[in-house]
Amino acid sequence: MSDAANVEAAVADGAVSTGVAEAPIEAFTVTLIIRRFDPEVDAEPHWQDFDVQMYPTDRVLDALHKIKWEQDGSLTFRRSCAHGVCGSDAMRINGRNRLACKTLIKDLDITKPIYIEAIKGLPLEKDLVVDMEPFFQSYREVQPFLIASSKPEKERLQSPAARERFDDTTKCILCAACTSSCPVFWTDGQYFGPAAIVNAHRFIFDDRDEAAKVRLDILNDREGVWRCRTTFNCTEACPRGIEVTKAIAEVKQAVIRGHR
Amino acid sequence: MPDTTAGSVAAQPAGSPAVPRVPAPRRRPAGTVYRGREGMWSWVLHRITGTAIYFFLLVHILDTALVRLSPSAYNAVIDTYKTPIMGLGETALVAAIVLHAFNGLRIILVDFWSFATRHQRALFWVVVALWVVTMAGFVPEQFAHVFGGAS
Numbered sequence: 303m304s305d306a307a308n309v310e311a312a313v314a315d316g317a318v319s320t321g322v323a324e325a326p327i328e329a330f331t332v333t334l335i336i337r338r339f340d341p342e343v344d345a346e347p348h349w350q351d352f353d354v355q356m357y358p359t360d361r362v363l364d365a366l367h368k369i370k371w372e373q374d375g376s377l378t379f380r381r382s383c384a385h386g387v388c389g390s391d392a393m394r395i396n397g398r399n400r401l402a403c404k405t406l407i408k409d410l411d412i413t414k415p416i417y418i419e420a421i422k423g424l425p426l427e428k429d430l431v432v433d434m435e436p437f438f439q440s441y442r443e444v445q446p447f448l449i450a451s452s453k454p455e456k457e458r459l460q461s462p463a464a465r466e467r468f469d470d471t472t473k474c475i476l477c478a479a480c481t482s483s484c485p486v487f488w489t490d491g492q493y494f495g496p497a498a499i500v501n502a503h504r505f506i507f508d509d510r511d512e513a514a515k516v517r518l519d520i521l522n523d524r525e526g527v528w529r530c531r532t533t534f535n536c537t538e539a540c541p542r543g544i545e546v547t548k549a550i551a552e553v554k555q556a557v558i559r560g561h562r
Numbered sequence: 563m564p565d566t567t568a569g570s571v572a573a574q575p576a577g578s579p580a581v582p583r584v585p586a587p588r589r590r591p592a593g594t595v596y597r598g599r600e601g602m603w604s605w606v607l608h609r610i611t612g613t614a615i616y617f618f619l620l621v622h623i624l625d626t627a628l629v630r631l632s633p634s635a636y637n638a639v640i641d642t643y644k645t646p647i648m649g650l651g652e653t654a655l656v657a658a659i660v661l662h663a664f665n666g667l668r669i670i671l672v673d674f675w676s677f678a679t680r681h682q683r684a685l686f687w688v689v690v691a692l693w694v695v696t697m698a699g700f701v702p703e704q705f706a707h708v709f710g711g712a713s
Contacts, residue, residue: 397597422596483596485605532672534601534682547601548679551672 329355332412334365336377337419338429347426351415356407362395362418363402366430379430386541389477393430394419399479399539421482423491437478440494444502444520449513458510468507471500471549473542480536480546492525496536496546499527503549506562514562522557530554600686608665611658618655649708653701660696664689 331353339347354368363384370377382388384403391402396410396417410416424432450458474497481487481495502521506514521527527550536546556562596602629636642648668685671678678685 394594394596397594417594419594483598485596485598485602531605532601532669532682533598533605535596535598538599538601545680547672547682548676551674551676551679554673 327357327359329357330412332356332365332407333415334369335415335417336369336429337417338377339420339426340376341428347419349417358406358408360407361403362400362405362407362410362416363391365407365416366402366418378428387475389475389541392421392477392479392482392541394421399483399535401477401479401541404541421478423482423484423488424478432482434478436491437481437495437497438476440481440498441476441501444494444498444517445513446501446505448505448508448511449516450510451512460508460510464509467509468504470544471504471507473544474500474504475542476501477541479539479541480544483535483539485533485535486529486531490525490529493529494521494523494526496530496550499530499550499553500544500546503553506553506556509562514556515560518553518557518560518562521553527554527557600683604665604668604686604689607661608669611662614658615655615662646708649704652708653704656700656704657693657697660700661689661693664692664696 332355334352334354335349336352337347338344338350352369352373354365354373356365356368363381366377366379366381370379379391379393379402381391381403383390386401386404389401392399393402394400394417395402395405399421402418407416418430420426420430420432424434424436427433452458476497478497480500481497484493484496487493487495499521502517505511506517530547530550532547532551534547536550537544537548540546625636625639628639643652665686668678668682668689671685672682673679
């Protein structure tokens with residue numbers, strides 16, 4: 303809860319209050335419909351309803367916590383930092399890939415139930431948890447690390463302009479929201495996917511790196527950048543606001559040129 | 563692999579009666595429709611129109627090839643194309659081709675011009691507008707031919 307909300311609450315109470323609990327901020331009931339799946343019991347996933355009391359400042363992740371802690375401890379989902387940095391809690395919220403920890407309840411239409419399900423295209427393990435291994439496999443294949451033969455005494459210098467060239471793609475948190483929003487990836491799990499290409503872009507356009515050619519060759523594959531159909535689902539889904547499709551287009555052009 | 567370690571330990575708690583496991587669940591359950599925006603729907607339309615045009619071309623090559631077998635059979639087939647139902651089919655074909663053509667140009671721009679990549683959503687509505695204008699020029703004339711017997 304924000305400080306401003308606390309102050310407002312204190313003013314409304316007519317007393318200087320320090321407790322958040324007595325804040326008379328209006329709570330509302332939200333219905334969440336979650337796609338549940340327990341591999342040890344269910345043959346097929348099924349939808350389950352939960353009603354929770356939420357505040358305007360709450361996020362979808364808070365609703366999931368409330369359900370898990372107060373109603374059904376078996377609800378399974380990933381989350382770590384809970385602040386949009388670790389990239390653990392990507393899920394499909396009302397049909398779109400979002401981070402549960404960055405989606406405020408009040409920004410959704412709460413007159414209708416909120417639908418929550420696991421991200422698409424990766425093997426479902428339990429409830430909102432999927433097997434991320436195929437995703438990380440593609441990520442590793444593009445060699446997402448600096449490859450340089452020179453061994454400088456101190457740091458490797460780079461001009462601000464050269465750093466700016468790939469700034470957008472350094473923001474990736476590997477949450478898989480982009481890759482699992484891609485219609486090509488849903489039907490063809492072999493496709494590298496947006497996230498792997500974004501992370502290749504980060505090194506291909508880094509002038510300190512010497513292996514741009516190697517990565518361009520890897521992505522000039524049948525399952526590489528040419529599988530991109532520019533649906534822009536990835537750009538819409540990215541919680542860091544990376545222009546993913548633009549990065550893929552730049553890699554496509556670099557493959558045609560044959561160098562960065 | 564994750565699904566053979568933690569999962570199998572939980573599946574067989576010590577001392578509990580052996581419960582027959584349910585058959586292996588489908589690993590990729592169908593969910594709801596992903597709510598993509600203009601970019602995704604333009605791709606869906608591009609796929610549908612592209613497939614439809616492909617099947618038209620297949621039939622079109624066959625009916626044109628018929629003229630080498632028997633000119634009278636060819637004429638008979640072409641005559642059936644002059645019915646109103648085929649006239650509507652023709653209209654749908656032109657609609658599909660026009661959309662596919664304009665959207666194809668949009669995709670080329672999106673791939674090669676960073677301005678277009680950033681403004682792809684506006685460009686999709688430009689494609690729709692161009693489609694409406696082109697069809698507005700074509701449909702009245704076509705319907706006059708099909709239903710008015712102007713030809």
